[in-house]
Amino acid sequence: MKTFLFISAIASLFLTGFLFGPAKKSIPLFDGKTFRGWEGDTVNTWRIENGTIAAGRPDQMVPHNDFLCTTRSYANFIMRLKVKLTGTKGFVNAGIQFRSKRLTNPPYEMIGYQADWGPKYWGSLYDESRRKVTLVQPDSMQMAKWIKVADWNTYEIRAENRRIRLYVNGNQTVEYTESDESIPQSGLIGLQIHGAGITQVAYKDITLEELP
Template structure:
């Protein structure tokens, strides 16, 4: 009997090891207090302010693009966050990288998809440092009705296999299916502040559902 129970237990463990791991739901990527789970220039560029991840200072030009990245990769997911962008001069812009990776030259850049954010680019899908082109540009008239200038906006990114959808304040702005099979469909998530502008950006309430 003992031998039978032992063999049964081993068989059960073996089978369980091959069961699919359930996707994690409603995971908070930012605790509102620390940079746990993120990496980047937290000395000169990124800070935590009023429960948000922020970058940029009033009256100071941002010298170059900079990104705060997750320490792990994600493939299929639904990500939600709030973003606020303000600026007074130059290229006022930010965005959320996904399925991306860091570059080594220059080391502060990233390559991959970007949910773009800023005047003329609200709710767009851009291919950062790779094809260097806006993949989908939403209707500007509609976006003018949906975007809250200089205020908090809800941004949602849904990446499912080769399908990408973006939503701004509950309104879909992008529907895109990647046709190039050489483009990676997993990678880091990164928060951007764009260079060449007197710009301030803040991100908060960052949550993610991992999808099968």
């Protein structure tokens, strides 16, 4: 009987692996040293600094929005990263685009979902250059307890079919299901620095796990 149960368990595991395949693991999207897998203005805007992807200077106004994008598209995934935003003047803001694409006019803009990051927009879901509206905005009082201003914070994006969830430092800030079937559910990932502010942003520990 024990032998039969053991063989049954092994067979079950084998069939599970055969039917569903091995679980996909998180992979790094940034190697900490190069822009391999990314494209954008790496001459004037984006730089690699102490193992991070950074943009902005403490004494310079950012002239316009700018994005560093992945070279391939993603649909369903769990993305995790750390972000640090500092600023002294103007609109201090950044964010992570996903299921997005680049625009041609102006060429430095993107269109698509954005996991927003900055005062009044911490942990929000914004629709960049399309509906141009915040789709979900968490309670500001609650966010004040969860975030670390001008310090590193963890950001997690879960995009599963038409369902989008955002988490900041382990706390869920957004639960959203897209009802407009014309909205694309795959696209590029982009790191943003927002224009019209003396702003600095840095991203690191960027990983992504693709989902079925």
